Amino acid sequence: MAASLARRVSRFFKRMGLVGYSKRRNIFGIHPLVISTTYIILALALAALTRKVVNLVLNDSLFKRMILEFIATLELCAACFELIIVADNWGIWAYAFYLFVLTIWWSSSWDTATACPYSPIEEILEGSQDVSNAALLIFSQILGALVTFRYVQILWAMELVETHRSKAFEDCMADLQVHMLVGAVVEATGTCLCRLASKFLSDTQVKFANVLDAFFATMMVVAAFNFSGGYYNPALATSLKLGCEGNTFVEHLVVYWIGATIGSVLSVLIFKSAPVREYMRSVKAKVD
Template identity: 25%
Template structure:
């Protein structure tokens, strides 16, 4: 339990530092610079450090700490709930940035700046976590330092299957994300956290369940077992394809590429009332003529 307490304290420390960084950046930088650079950098730093520490618990905990996968999944849900509430609109995920670009919500320069900030934040998070592990505050961190140089690939299946798994996870994640954006954060944040927890649990034995290219790059690209291009196919092309399919299924089109809706027809919100047409009844016309004739008749002298 000492290891778990140290890790939880590390999580709180990282969230607090990143929250202070966001608060300071919002005061010192312009809204554009904050939204494209500082917010994404702080969010990626927070997400990367937390997930690396949590993955260490997931790998070593079941056989070294006496706690099972249920504890790690509970921590994962709570962490992503905290991330969703504290990231202040940052995605910390390259596929989400590209999705916003395809939805015409950001331009090319802003998207490139966000991707750059995510890369810097993820690299910084990886370096900070490595430094924290080097202090060897617990036995888990000592074991992690011993096996870090000989880490193996997270891909435990064939490459096509692995890419399909990551693509499917990304597809489901982006579908829920697109729907959650239209709902209140009180419901959207827990829904996303539950989705991430379930997908990580389901895809973990096959690919590690990243469906975040930046996070996968920091976590597993340096490990032996697969080549760089193998990792690109699984952890970059797979999630990007899943995002595109989710966007097309949800929107019916990809606004940045084409405006025509291929799946859904837009109906007008306003209904035009139809005039009631009554069929003439036989015998009405002669009666009208008779009445008209009587009214036009001249009075007798």
């Protein structure tokens, strides 16, 4: 009876495409995408658990915010390392779907953390943060970005599935496919538009704002995917692509740090401009 049930379950999973792959290359013959999904969920679960402990143990302070930024950055980068595997093996739209769902999750679970170095800079421009505190928050984000691969490398080195073979120790390739200045413009433009969309949705408090924001950001990433990679986040780009073959340090700095930061600063200036503020007042009046 038990054996019969096991065979039925096995046939069901095979029809679903979840098992049936070579057991010599994939643990228990499991579909490699299942393992990638499991690794992503593991990163989210560990981050959520750690975040909960931090919130219970620490009172509100700059140090607590630094720890939460470190956790959020590590969570973001760990998930996105696995998204590289998804994109390489199942294409841009599988990558986009995962990114869309993850972005919604992060918007609801990170609270004040951003895992993005230009966010403290925006706070400085908006008068809600001083330079020294912003520098410490950015340091926490960079530290989280730099240590992430050591965690990911442990998982990849186990080589449970064929899509992880040699990934733990192979040289990475840069995503920048255009001239450095063009790449900087792409990252600046995408960052500016994403930040403006986020500010607009937050200010108007429209229904399902986090879903709309996630969809817009995902589409912007897809649009830039074959040009600069569409990172729109210096810490994320540093974690995934700093030192990769095909980019110099200067190119990386100009495209992913200077480009994205300029885009972020421009979004603050545009959103605070008189015409935009007047337009926002009229929109909120209609909503109310």
